Amino acid sequence: QVQLVESGGGLVRPGGSLRLSCEVSGFSFSDNYMSWVRQAPGKGLEWIAYISVRGSTIYYAESVEGRFTISRDNTKNSLYLQMNSLRFEDTAMYYCASQSTPAPIFAYWGQGTLVTVSS
Amino acid sequence: EIVMTQSPATLSVSPGERATLSCRASQSVISSVAWYQQKLGQAPRLVMYGASTRATGIPARFSGSGSGKEFTLTISSLQSEDFAVYYCQQYSYWPNTFGQGTKLEMK
Numbered sequence: 019q020v021q022l023v024e025s026g027g028g029l030v031r032p033g034g035s036l037r038l039s040c041e042v043s044g045f046s047f048s049d050n051y052m053s054w055v056r057q058a059p060g061k062g063l064e065w066i067a068y069i070s071v072r073g074s075t076i077y078y079a080e081s082v083e084g085r086f087t088i089s090r091d092n093t094k095n096s097l098y099l100q101m102n103s104l105r106f107e108d109t110a111m112y113y114c115a116s117q118s119t120p121a122p123i124f125a126y127w128g129q130g131t132l133v134t135v136s137s
Numbered sequence: 138e139i140v141m142t143q144s145p146a147t148l149s150v151s152p153g154e155r156a157t158l159s160c161r162a163s164q165s166v167i168s169s170v171a172w173y174q175q176k177l178g179q180a181p182r183l184v185m186y187g188a189s190t191r192a193t194g195i196p197a198r199f200s201g202s203g204s205g206k207e208f209t210l211t212i213s214s215l216q217s218e219d220f221a222v223y224y225c226q227q228y229s230y231w232p233n234t235f236g237q238g239t240k241l242e243m244k
Contacts, residue, residue, distance in 0.1 A: 062235055062237045063173070063175075063235040063238075065232060065233050065234070065235070077231055077232070079232050113180055121228050122226075122228045123183065124171075124183060125183050125192065127181055128180060129180055130180055
């Protein structure tokens with residue numbers, strides 16, 4: 019069955035870095051567009067990054083532009099999010115989500131990995 | 138950025154009754170609206186896309202309507218498993234944006 023499994027979350031100091039991973043199985047990763055969506059505690063959903071099937075097209079939300087980098091390795095069925103210069107407001111559950119088309123309709127989601135930015 | 142505004146924030150409905158959730162876009166997004174259901178402690182689940190197309194595995198009691206700026210998600214006869222938070226999302230423009238959510242609770 020379709021599985022998206024995130025990892026790499028944890029507690030980090032402001033200004034620090036983390037790298038999140040999302041390993042996919044059960045569908046053709048290399049044919050799917052991918053995004054990261056986050057959710058601050060008790061808050062709503064915020065899309066933050068998108069990558070096309072070959073990685074040639076990338077978009078970021080303004081809130082993370084210049085600090086976060088999305089990437090993918092189709093040989094490993096994996097999606098990544100490198101997060102630098104972390105801020106308190108980056109504290110959230112981070113979900114990877116798949117899209118079968120360029121339109122960001124998120125058909126499949128992982129269970130999320132929690133990132134806590136605290137001093 | 139397109140702002141999606143959902144109403145009401147909380148909706149209390151009895152099982153078996155109809156629930157109507159609303160979503161308004163700050164400008165026309167044509168029919169590029171999706172709805173997601175999120176239960177406590179779980180990832181969101183796609184319910185509807187293209188404003189009115191049910192996602193795979195979503196029962197027929199869920200229906201969506203609207204175009205332009207006004208959208209509605211209707212659940213015709215609420216089952217216990219339908220009580221959750223629902224988010225609308227526009228994907229007509231980048232960045233795609235979500236509403237703040239409607240909590241559908243049991244009355």
